[in-house]
Amino acid sequence: MAPVNKSLTGVRKRQQIASANKAMFVWVAITATVLSLSLVVGQLLFKQASFNAKVIKQKTIARNTLKSNIVNAAKLKDSVNALLVNPDLASVKARPEDTALKVVLDALPSENDTTALATSLQQAILNRSGVKIESLDVQPFGASSQSAPPADQAGQPQPIEVPFNLVIIGTYSQIRSALNDLSRSIRPISIKNINLQGSDSSLRATIDATTYYQPGVQVGISKKAVR
Numbered sequence: 693m694a695p696v697n698k699s700l701t702g703v704r705k706r707q708q709i710a711s712a713n714k715a716m717f718v719w720v721a722i723t724a725t726v727l728s729l730s731l732v733v734g735q736l737l738f739k740q741a742s743f744n745a746k747v748i749k750q751k752t753i754a755r756n757t758l759k760s761n762i763v764n765a766a767k768l769k770d771s772v773n774a775l776l777v778n779p780d781l782a783s784v785k786a787r788p789e790d791t792a793l794k795v796v797l798d799a800l801p802s803e804n805d806t807t808a809l810a811t812s813l814q815q816a817i818l819n820r821s822g823v824k825i826e827s828l829d830v831q832p833f834g835a836s837s838q839s840a841p842p843a844d845q846a847g848q849p850q851p852i853e854v855p856f857n858l859v860i861i862g863t864y865s866q867i868r869s870a871l872n873d874l875s876r877s878i879r880p881i882s883i884k885n886i887n888l889q890g891s892d893s894s895l896r897a898t899i900d901a902t903t904y905y906q907p908g909v910q911v912g913i914s915k916k917a918v919r
Contacts, residue, residue: 746918799878802908804854806830809903813858817877821869823862826896830856851904855884858899864892871897880904 772793775781781792801808810830818825831854860870867888874881880903887898 743918750916750918795878799880800851801879801905804832804852804905806832806854809854809856812879813856817873818860818870820873821862821866823860823866823870826859826861828856828858830854849907849909851906853902853904855900855902858901859896860899861894861896864895867895867897871899874899874901 775792775796778792781795798812810828813828814825860867862870871883871886874883881901882903883899883901885900889896889898
């Protein structure tokens with residue numbers, strides 16, 4: 693039996709060790725690559741899952757809002773129908789052809805229409821008593837130092853004051869009748885101050901008063917981007 697060359701045996705061992713190290717390095721590199729890819733894919737899947745969860749949440753909110761709006765629309769329709777046949781509103785119509793809904797709008801308008809207010813005071817309220825209107829000054833929009841009050845928690849706009857000054861002339865009975873007509877007006881009028889000059893047969897009344905209007909609710913469909 694030929695003797696074994698120890699030097700060749702050592703070379704083979706080193707080659708086997710080097711080959712094993714290369715194989716191990718390759719497997720380690722493959723494992724690291726697979727692990728990195730798994731982490732990247734996992735992050736992408738997590739982000740996509742989170743995004744889908746947000747989309748589903750917003751869709752659920754929108755669906756519930758639509759359901760609530762449908763229910764509220766039905767209630768609003770019933771309320772409007774009840775107003776249309778309300779005998780109390782029908783009894784205070786300015787003209788026979790007016791609807792009960794117009795009475796509601798006249799009581800608390802949605803905008804500060806100073807011309808309409810002045811016309812209403814002159815032709816629909818003060819002319820009943822027979823007084824003479826010497827002057828009528830309705831404060832225009834934006835002239836008041838009072839800022840518009842914020843909406844309440846439900847988003848309902850709050851009434852805004854509209855001050856006006858009125859000077860009327862007439863007998864004591866006519867002035868008293870005019871004041872009663874102002875207090876019975878379908879539109880809320882708050883008298884702040886009255887100054888009377890003259891006698892029972894000829895009185896001059898200077899009246900500082902306030903009425904109100906309430907801005908309408910803005911209704912619309914909004915869009916929201918989910919990110």
